[in-house]
Amino acid sequence: MTLSRRIARVLLDSPLPQLDRLFDYALPAELGDVPLGVRVRVPLRTAGRVVDGYVVELDSEDDADRPLSEVESVVSTVPVLPDQLHRLARRVADRAAGSESDILRLVIPKRQVRVEKSWTGDSAPLVPADSALTAADRVIATYDGLSDVLGDGGRAAVEAIPVAHEDARGWAALLASAAARTLGDGRSSILVVPDHRDLDRLLSALDGAGIPPETVVRYDSRQTNPERYRAFLRSLEDAPCIVVGNRSSVYAPVRAGLVAVWDDGDPLLGEPLAPYVNARDAALIRQEQEESALLFVGHTRTTDVERLVARGWLRDVRAARRVLPRVVLSTPQEMEQPTAQRMPSSAFLSARSAAAEGPVLVQVSRPGFAPSLVCAECRAPARCPHCGGPLGAKHRGAVPVCGWCGRGARAWSCPVCSSTKLRLASSGSERTADELGKAFPGIRVIVADSAHPVERVADKPALVVATRGAEPIADGGYRAVVLLDGPRMLQAPDLRIGEACLRWWSNAAALAAPGAPVHLVGVDGGVARALATWTQSAYARAELAERAPLHMPPAARVALVEGTAASVARGLAALDELALPADAVLGPVPVESDDYPPRVRALVRFDYGAGARVAATLRAAVVAEAVNTRRGKGRSARSALTVRLDILDPEL
Structure with a gap:
């Protein structure tokens, strides 16, 4: 009679591609019962060292079959790699031709012993009050067919109603309502947003929706290591919860009944680390694996999502009663008039009258004062003599500074004509605020960009000059919105630049008060028509049709x-x-x-x-x-x- 021994199949935490598979190790008797998914320490025979890993499978075999190294120790008895997370990470890695351990490194935080010892793992299931569920159902009912998608575990692309954030029909309220309904049905939700600004707005909406705060689990890069580990352990529990976070939260180890992604076109949802998986693709794989409801919500439609809608993979969900911004186009021909410099007279007069009543938003393309300089004589771009980077100025008369290496160029001379004089070639947020401040006397001017973050402005007369994506929320909405630098934005060497501009402008237009004018300056063509008629999905379809013959993504x-x-x-x-x-x-x-x-x-x-x-x-x-x-x-x-x-x- 042959004796049998216990076998643990371990996934090593290693970036080496040749180690991206399960390795068999013998489990010595002194380790006792070892649960699936726990962290262990195992030897690497070739390297002569000990590495971390996760127990994925348990088995038994005859002792004499083959020589095996033994598991050295069990790091923790907490099963941090449940089966559904392992299968999801494996499928995502295989699709991206990457390693599963690279995916898990984004999901599983480093162990925090104190947090782990204080964790009980038995949170009580909580559901929203009946009044909160009734309010959530009212919001869901404003979208045709959304209730069926949530109830049947369907997939949908949802066009968010472009209204001010405080409105109960806004995108944050929509996601909060969908999560409340899912929690009321006893299931967990995962809400994925691009950045911390969207995360804060969504957390505020969840609080206003009457959802018990104990059920909200935040996944955020701003958290400390203990906070991240505590949130991860909470998502391992059986009690349903609502996970809210950035791109890595799509892998949260909950049994999800809903996965929702806001603004999937935002590049922040693309993982910059190997294997570079976008949260949108991971959400699609997860929905197919778990058969949960899946929502892609946005003011615009990416070509990736539109391709899935055209193939019938996603359902097209729109509001039962669409609310469209009032977009006014200022064409390039209007900009050629003698009185028009950077802003045509129609947009200027509209902004001036609106600023007397409340805040006005002016969106620009770049931060700073003058991000780029040119030679005053021949107009050749001014480049750094050390690294070739673009020279910019922090204010008028300032020493030019390289945007790449940060060095000053005090003795700059043009390599083309030898001139030593420079000219401001562009206007950043600070220069725009300086110029408009002179044209709007008595009106407070607020700069909102990466160097001057502003989250919210009051419902008082003000001129808010913001870079794209940094626009603050205005109480009651902006009285007017002016979108500048459109032609400059569209000149970027990017296949999806039209798509990106439409997303930036649509998100800014959604911040306007009901009936407030939205002026798009200096742009015409398909992008301008899509914004003016609010037909972003039609623009995405046209883009797909143009890329298909060239086999360019996402057509291929x-x-x-x-x-x-x-x-x-x-x-x-x-x-x-x-x-x-x-x-x-x-x-x-x-x-x-x-x-x-x-x-x-x-x-x-x-x-x-x-x-x-x-x-x-x-x-x-x-x-x-x-x-x-x-x-x-x-x-x-x-x-x-x-x-x-x-x-x-x-x-x-």
Whole structure:
């Protein structure tokens, strides 16, 4: 009779791609019962060291079958990696050709012993009062079909009503109401927002919706390590809760009945760390796995979401009674009039009359005084003589300072005409406030940008000059909104710049008071028409139609393959078996860097149906190159081959 021994299959917490799999370890008897999902310490035979890991599976086998290393210790008995989180992280990593441990590193905080010892894990289930649920149902009823989506675990793209934040129909109130209804049904919710400003607004809406504060769990980068770990432990409990946070909160280990993402076009929802997964893609995978309700809410519609709507994957949900801002277009022809400098007369007169009654918002593209300078003689851009960065000025007569290295350029001379005189070529938020302050005598001027954050302004006469995304909330809404620098914004070298501008302008227009004018200055064409008629989804459809023949995202998926010439060639050769179209691969082309050996880069375009096969093939190539490097066949400070799927558009 053969004896059996216990086996633990452990996922190592390691960034090495060749270690992204489960390893078998023997569980010694002295460790006792080891639950699934706990942290353990295990030896790495080849490295001669001990690393952290998570117990994913438990099994047993005969002692004599094979030699196995033993689990050294159990770090904690708290199961921080439940099965649903492991399966979600594995699927997300496989889709992005990345490592599961890289996903888990974003989700599971570092252990805090004091917090863990004080955690009981038995919070009492709480539900909102009947009056709060009734109020939530009224808000949900203002959107056609939203109640059915929440009740049936459906998927929807929701066009938020563009009203002031305090209005009970605003986007924050909508998410709070959906979460309250889900909590009333005994299920948890995950509400994902891009930044701390949206997070604070949503927390305020949850408080106003009558939701018990004990059920609200905040996931926020501003939290301390103990606060983050305490919030994570609360989300492990069986009692339903509402998780509110930034992009990583989409992985919260709750049994979600609702996942809602606000403003999915915001680049802050894209993870800057490997494997670079957008919260939108993780939410889609999670909904498919858990069959929870899924909402993408926004004032605009991204091409990614519109593609899913067109394919019938998402339901198009709109308000039963649409409330549209009053958008006034100031065309480029109007800007050419002699009296129009930066703001046409119609927008100027509207802003001046509105400023006598309450706050007026003026949106600009850039912060600072003069972010860019040019030669006063030949108009050549002024660049830093040390690094080539753009020179800017903090105020009139100030020493030019490089925007990249921060060095002053006291003795600057133009390399084209040798002139030493500079001219202010652009107006930032501070220069705009200075100029408008002279044109609006007696009116308080408020600057809101990254250097001067302002969360809220009172319902009093004021002129608020804000950069895009930094607009404060106005009590009662702005009496007028003026959107400047539109042509400059649209000139950015970005495939989605029209989409991004429409999102910036729509979010600013939503801050206006009912009936207040919204002036878009100097822009015409499809983007301006979409804002004026509030048909952002139609603009997204038109963008998709233009990108489809070019196989550009999101009509197709794109992978970036970078490494040495030999490693990239081997990685691309592995794709030959997939029978991709002849024009699927673009490149490779050299990468400008000081690395040796030189690195090259290639793009691979493929349909969504081939995504799993392409990701698996490229991941296998990355692992093969990593193993070869480890064996001494190549030595480099950087990985011989790196792969990134669904890259950001500027990198195209």
